Amino acid sequence: MPSPTLFQSADLSRRMLSTTYTKTATISLHIIDYYSSKVYTTTSPITGYVSINTAKDTNFDTLHVELLGVARTRVDGVRSPTKIYQTFLKLSMPIRESSYPDNHIFEAGHSYTIPFHFVIPNHLIINACNHSTFTGAIIDEHLCLPPSTGIWDRDDLSPNMAQVEYSITSRVIRDHQVSGKQTPIMKAVQCIHVLPAFAEQPPLNITKTDRLYTMSKTTTLRKHALSSKLGTLKVSATQPAAVMISADGHAASTTSTLLDLTYEPVSNQAAQPRLTEVSCKLVTKTFYSAEGIATLPNLGDWVGPYGAEGQGSYANNTRLSSMPVCNFQWRHNSTPQGLDNSEYASNIGTDLENCGGSGTGLRRVWDNAPPVYYTGNLQIPIKLPVDKKMFLPTFHCCIASRVYILSLTVSVAVARSSSTVTLQVPLQVGVVLSTENEDRTEPPSFEVTSEEAVAGSDPGPRTLQIPEDEFDHDALPAYRDVVL
Numbered sequence: 001m002p003s004p005t006l007f008q009s010a011d012l013s014r015r016m017l018s019t020t021y022t023k024t025a026t027i028s029l030h031i032i033d034y035y036s037s038k039v040y041t042t043t044s045p046i047t048g049y050v051s052i053n054t055a056k057d058t059n060f061d062t063l064h065v066e067l068l069g070v071a072r073t074r075v076d077g078v079r080s081p082t083k084i085y086q087t088f089l090k091l092s093m094p095i096r097e098s099s100y101p102d103n104h105i106f107e108a109g110h111s112y113t114i115p116f117h118f119v120i121p122n123h124l125i126i127n128a129c130n131h132s133t134f135t136g137a138i139i140d141e142h143l144c145l146p147p148s149t150g151i152w153d154r155d156d157l158s159p160n161m162a163q164v165e166y167s168i169t170s171r172v173i174r175d176h177q178v179s180g181k182q183t184p185i186m187k188a189v190q191c192i193h194v195l196p197a198f199a200e201q202p203p204l205n206i207t208k209t210d211r212l213y214t215m216s217k218t219t220t221l222r223k224h225a226l227s228s229k230l231g232t233l234k235v236s237a238t239q240p241a242a243v244m245i246s247a248d249g250h251a252a253s254t255t256s257t258l259l260d261l262t263y264e265p266v267s268n269q270a271a272q273p274r275l276t277e278v279s280c281k282l283v284t285k286t287f288y289s290a291e292g293i294a295t296l297p298n299l300g301d302w303v304g305p306y307g308a309e310g311q312g313s314y315a316n317n318t319r320l321s322s323m324p325v326c327n328f329q330w331r332h333n334s335t336p337q338g339l340d341n342s343e344y345a346s347n348i349g350t351d352l353e354n355c356g357g358s359g360t361g362l363r364r365v366w367d368n369a370p371p372v373y374y375t376g377n378l379q380i381p382i383k384l385p386v387d388k389k390m391f392l393p394t395f396h397c398c399i400a401s402r403v404y405i406l407s408l409t410v411s412v413a414v415a416r417s418s419s420t421v422t423l424q425v426p427l428q429v430g431v432v433l434s435t436e437n438e439d440r441t442e443p444p445s446f447e448v449t450s451e452e453a454v455a456g457s458d459p460g461p462r463t464l465q466i467p468e469d470e471f472d473h474d475a476l477p478a479y480r481d482v483v484l
């Protein structure tokens, strides 16, 4: 048993601390149906009670029971690390004045229980994002609850520089007689796992300025490095449908991306390349900032202009698959449908120049027969190893973001040489909305809570009972202040 201490540090409290005690007082948090790996999602109820026992009469002024959501970032700059935190969620359990014990004194030898009931909300209130942003769409993103980080039973690929923590926190407060300064004299913290629902969003509108992604790439194929061109291979990818994680984080849907390939040989006699392998890895990217982020950091050139000062990112690679390609067939196209004829002619002209000839020879080939090009498709299945790692949903909160990139490498062989093309495609990870809580219409009863507290206690407990008419399952407890 640890040595008695009244106030635990934040780091220690992360480790599932539910009870703090001194030689004269004990405050405990009890969450009904709680276990260490319990996962709360959107609309999940969190019901329980705070238990307080004192060995001597203890004066206090107020008691707070809160559901807190806090994001923390640390940015290592040139001068010194910058650490900030944002309390993006603060739900306070309302406690009526009439519910407090007489004279606000916890009497020695008595047990007190304070029931609480929270519901994980769908969204944050508008004040949770109060910094400047470029568009309203960014604010909408920032008003989604981010997932917990760093406390899962599997690696969630989160760096220490960006952490999100949810907790039930209870504090007994005493006001200073003169200054009015509030001092917590008892405190208990219980961290909880929160995995909010994230619906699938429309595909990103990716442009050439979005450096993180490469949706299409063209490469020149040659017999060997110093030889003339054999042709041009273009590989493009579609954005896959989102991978949807179950509400407990232990299952995931599969998805796939479609690769479109086009090969333009410099002559009708050139051999088509042979696809040999497609490998796929998942790049997990976490962005973090020492101030409110005004844009989506995965678009544009977010990190570049700012360098290490005030912003940063952390990447982690997960190998997904490496598949040999066995049954790929090129489709022969004798008329360049869908191709830009002028561009095509231009390419041929460039090829001829590179060959160092007058171009008449190859031109004669095209003149005698219509130009050909080849197309093909490959469907690449995507399955995340959720049994080995915890894949948090794609999210953007005010000071941190998580995105995923599929890195797809297509290997081809032509003549005696080989070549690769790598694309970087966005992969969205969402979380399904649990239907488990839909049927909950009755407010929780706290009689059980009181009875549990009664058992074995002598004298009987004093319960700071919230009248049952205070509970409205459809209405969330009111938000109090939101601090940035």
Ligand SMILES: [Zn+2]
Pocket (backbone or CB within 6 Å): 128, 129, 130, 131, 139, 142, 292, 293, 397, 398, 399
């Ligand atoms: Zn914001």
